[in-house]
Amino acid sequence: MRIIVFVKQVPDTAEVKINPETNTLVREGVPSIINPYDVHALEAALQIRDHKGGKVIVVTMGPPQAEDALREAVSMGADEVFLVSDRAFAGADTWATSYALYRAAEKIGFDIILCGKQAIDGDTAQVGPETAEFLNIPHISYIRKIEDVSESSIKVQRLMDDGYDIVESSLPLLMTVVKEINTPRLPSLKGKMAAKKAVINKLDLEALGGKEIEANVGLKGSPTQVRNIFAPKCQVQKRELSGTPEEQVAALVQDLRRIRCA
Amino acid sequence: MRIVVISDKCVSCGVCVDSCPFSAIEMRDEKAFITEGCQFCRACMSVCPAGAIVEKAEEGDAKTVADLSAYSGVWVFAEQREGKISGVSYELLGAGRRLANDRGTYLAAVLLGGTVEHTDDLIKWGAEKVYLCSDPILEKFNDEPYSQAMISLIQQYKPEIVLAGATPIGRSFIPRVAASLRTGLTADCTSLEIDKESGNLLQVRPAFGGNIMATILCPNHRPQIATVRPRVMKRDEYDESRKGEIINVDLPSLTTRTKVLDTVKEVSECMLNLQEAEVIVAGGRGMADPKGFKMLEELAELLGGAVGASRAAVDEGWVSYSHQVGQTGKTVCPKIYIACGISGAVQHMVGMQSSDMIIAINKNPEAPIFSAATYYIVGDVNEIVPMMIKQLKEASQS
Ligand SMILES: Cc1cc2nc3c(=O)[nH]c(=O)nc-3n(C[C@H](O)[C@H](O)[C@H](O)COP(=O)(O)OP(=O)(O)OC[C@H]3O[C@@H](n4cnc5c(N)ncnc54)[C@H](O)[C@@H]3O)c2cc1C
Numbered sequence: 058m059r060i061i062v063f064v065k066q067v068p069d070t071a072e073v074k075i076n077p078e079t080n081t082l083v084r085e086g087v088p089s090i091i092n093p094y095d096v097h098a099l100e101a102a103l104q105i106r107d108h109k110g111g112k113v114i115v116v117t118m119g120p121p122q123a124e125d126a127l128r129e130a131v132s133m134g135a136d137e138v139f140l141v142s143d144r145a146f147a148g149a150d151t152w153a154t155s156y157a158l159y160r161a162a163e164k165i166g167f168d169i170i171l172c173g174k175q176a177i178d179g180d181t182a183q184v185g186p187e188t189a190e191f192l193n194i195p196h197i198s199y200i201r202k203i204e205d206v207s208e209s210s211i212k213v214q215r216l217m218d219d220g221y222d223i224v225e226s227s228l229p230l231l232m233t234v235v236k237e238i239n240t241p242r243l244p245s246l247k248g249k250m251a252a253k254k255a256v257i258n259k260l261d262l263e264a265l266g267g268k269e270i271e272a273n274v275g276l277k278g279s280p281t282q283v284r285n286i287f288a289p290k291c292q293v294q295k296r297e298l299s300g301t302p303e304e305q306v307a308a309l310v311q312d313l314r315r316i317r318c319a
Numbered sequence: 320m321r322i323v324v325i326s327d328k329c330v331s332c333g334v335c336v337d338s339c340p341f342s343a344i345e346m347r348d349e350k351a352f353i354t355e356g357c358q359f360c361r362a363c364m365s366v367c368p369a370g371a372i373v374e375k376a377e378e379g380d381a382k383t384v385a386d387l388s389a390y391s392g393v394w395v396f397a398e399q400r401e402g403k404i405s406g407v408s409y410e411l412l413g414a415g416r417r418l419a420n421d422r423g424t425y426l427a428a429v430l431l432g433g434t435v436e437h438t439d440d441l442i443k444w445g446a447e448k449v450y451l452c453s454d455p456i457l458e459k460f461n462d463e464p465y466s467q468a469m470i471s472l473i474q475q476y477k478p479e480i481v482l483a484g485a486t487p488i489g490r491s492f493i494p495r496v497a498a499s500l501r502t503g504l505t506a507d508c509t510s511l512e513i514d515k516e517s518g519n520l521l522q523v524r525p526a527f528g529g530n531i532m533a534t535i536l537c538p539n540h541r542p543q544i545a546t547v548r549p550r551v552m553k554r555d556e557y558d559e560s561r562k563g564e565i566i567n568v569d570l571p572s573l574t575t576r577t578k579v580l581d582t583v584k585e586v587s588e589c590m591l592n593l594q595e596a597e598v599i600v601a602g603g604r605g606m607a608d609p610k611g612f613k614m615l616e617e618l619a620e621l622l623g624g625a626v627g628a629s630r631a632a633v634d635e636g637w638v639s640y641s642h643q644v645g646q647t648g649k650t651v652c653p654k655i656y657i658a659c660g661i662s663g664a665v666q667h668m669v670g671m672q673s674s675d676m677i678i679a680i681n682k683n684p685e686a687p688i689f690s691a692a693t694y695y696i697v698g699d700v701n702e703i704v705p706m707m708i709k710q711l712k713e714a715s716q717s
């Protein structure tokens with residue numbers, strides 16, 4: 058079984074802030090991490106491999122420093138890693154990212170692809186399903202449990218708003234996972250050693266199709282554009298409450314009752 | 320296209336360096352320099368005080384690939400589960416109505432696997448046309464037949480805007496539609512407007528965990544597709560007398576390789592209540608312990624409402640996740656939202672800011688929640704909330 062895991066290196070968004078006065082991002086010392094959902098995808102892949110045999114192949118598209126994410130994946134137990142990187146891929150939206158990942162996956166070969174539910178920098182949750190469409194394979198999103206895997210089919214639980222669906226699919230298949238699916242393992246000492254020596258396979262524009270695909274990747278291949286960014290703001294009409302706390306509460310309660318009874 | 324610094328204009332202030340989310344700007348020879356890491360987010364352009372950062376066209380830039388004028392109409396994907404149309408569909412019709420008016424075009428709904436009875440509701444909530452495909456393969460949700468159906472309808476009728484709910488269903492299959500049609504998709508939009516000049520759809524969405532908002536365009540491809548979370552848009556008026564056209568479509572050759580074997584319901588009552596509630600009493604870290612939430616429960620009961628919470632309170636274990644409001648919780652839109660001991664982080668506010676009335680109680684006069692509040696009381700929740708409970712009880716007895 059060949060299992061590809063797509064991981065993305067993202068800034069730790071909990072630490073990205075915007076300064077509302079200057080409208081600039083404050084990103085001093087914001088660390089880069091593997092997208093947290095992708096760590097769960099990797100764990101799910103490792104578990105399938107540990108039970109069924111095969112290989113876990115981790116693929117990321119990003120700038121050269123995304124190599125760190127791949128080494129981290131090796132330290133957790135990934136067998137092979139690929140860095141999809143080229144100047145031509147810069148500025149990709151989800152369409153163009155998915156297109157490049159589709160070419161990469163086709164070249165690498167797979168039975169299963171695992172993704173995170175979404176990347177925390179954009180929260181779009183689009184790259185998985187879009188890649189599946191390009192590959193012309195089925196996909197299932199928001200998987201919270203893998204019930205059963207065989208050579209040719211898989212049975213999973215798909216999280217919905219009001220519960221979950223039990224869904225069966227043939228392989229090959231792409232799946233996106235939510236955090237409930239597992240608890241990721243920590244890197245082992247042996248893994249950390251392996252990570253240092255790991256071979257990072259590189260796929261550039263040429264490797265994925267060169268001129269033929271140039272119009273479909275990076276900024277040129279992206280149908281969406283960012284027009285501007287700004288700090289979130291809300292403006293409301295305030296109604297002052299005055300007096301002692303009792304008086305303030307009394308005024309409030311009166312209004313609450315008026316609204317509720319109206 | 321590239322983003323470049325006109326070095327003559329650069330005043331070496333370094334503001335752009337700090338503004339770049341991708342650390343792709345450096346100072347070289349005391350001038351800003353944009354490195355290969357540039358992701359074209361344009362953050363720097365909006366902050367440069369000297370107007371020294373500009374876009375430069377390059378050979379091979381994306382050109383208009385489709386005949387944009389061939390596309391017209393605003394479409395809403397009307398989601399159904401077990402024959403019941405979800406509320407977000409009606410909210411999208413409300414948003415779609417505005418857009419259709421601004422574009423001078425029609426508003427339609429697409430219903431996959433529904434029955435005619437429901438179709439009428441879509442018209443009463445504002446759709447002029449309903450495309451209905453009742454193929455049994457669409458009864459339960461599977462990504463492939465849903466996307467195939469949507470793709471072939473879009474190819475046939477060419478709408479210029481398509482809206483869908485950012486629900487587990489919409490978020491899962493709509494990306495396949497966008498991929499196949501070679502067009503853009505913007506997830507989780509919080510505001511949708513038509514740009515007066517170009518007629519393009521301006522799609523505003525949070526980025527970087529909600530710390531930043533971005534306006535996204537899809538200028539050269541059609542349709543422009545966006546998903547919107549439930550409870551973000553407002554419904555239009557329900558009008559019994561509205562008439563519309565129901566168009567039955569037959570889509571041969573829908574196929575699926577996935578199959579839903581079973582559907583298991585795990586509806587937690589309070590989760591439903593939270594999104595349906597007209598009053599929500601929410602607590603944050605300022606409630607200090609589970610006892611604080613008991614107090615809020617009592618207040619909520621008096622007001623006929625439900626209890627919400629910030630993530631901090633959920634993380635502390637004082638209430639369960641199903642009560643969480645915000646970016647990673649539920650989006651709610653009650654008539655009255657009472658925030659007790661919640662600071663008002665943007666991730667919380669995106670989930671409740673469209674409430675009709677927000678009341679904030681916080682002991683810190685500088686708390687950001689006050690900026691969104693209609694009413695606020697600066698004070699200790701342990702003093703104010705019991706006071707409210709007492710006065711409400713007295714008032715209801717008198
Ligand atoms: C990617 C991401 C997603 C997130 N998603 C969510 C989400 O969905 N929902 C969410 O809520 N958060 C979310 N957060 C977390 C968010 O950033 C805040 O950390 C969180 O909302 C803070 O909760 P709080 O206001 O209860 O706590 P705090 O920020 O600690 O605020 C406590 C407030 O209580 C006040 N207070 C303390 N004691 C009293 C008292 N006795 N009386 C009155 N006032 C008192 C204080 O003045 C303070 O303002 C997310 C964060 C990230 C990075």
Ligand SMILES: Nc1ncnc2c1ncn2[C@@H]1O[C@H](COP(=O)(O)O)[C@@H](O)[C@H]1O
Pocket residue numbers: 063064065066092094095098116117118119151154158171172173174175176177179180181182183184185
């Ligand atoms: N640049 C990338 N490289 C590898 N995988 C990615 C990349 N971008 C997104 N993904 C995968 O797609 C998932 C969804 O990402 P997104 O659509 O950006 O929210 C992530 O959890 C990853 O598994």
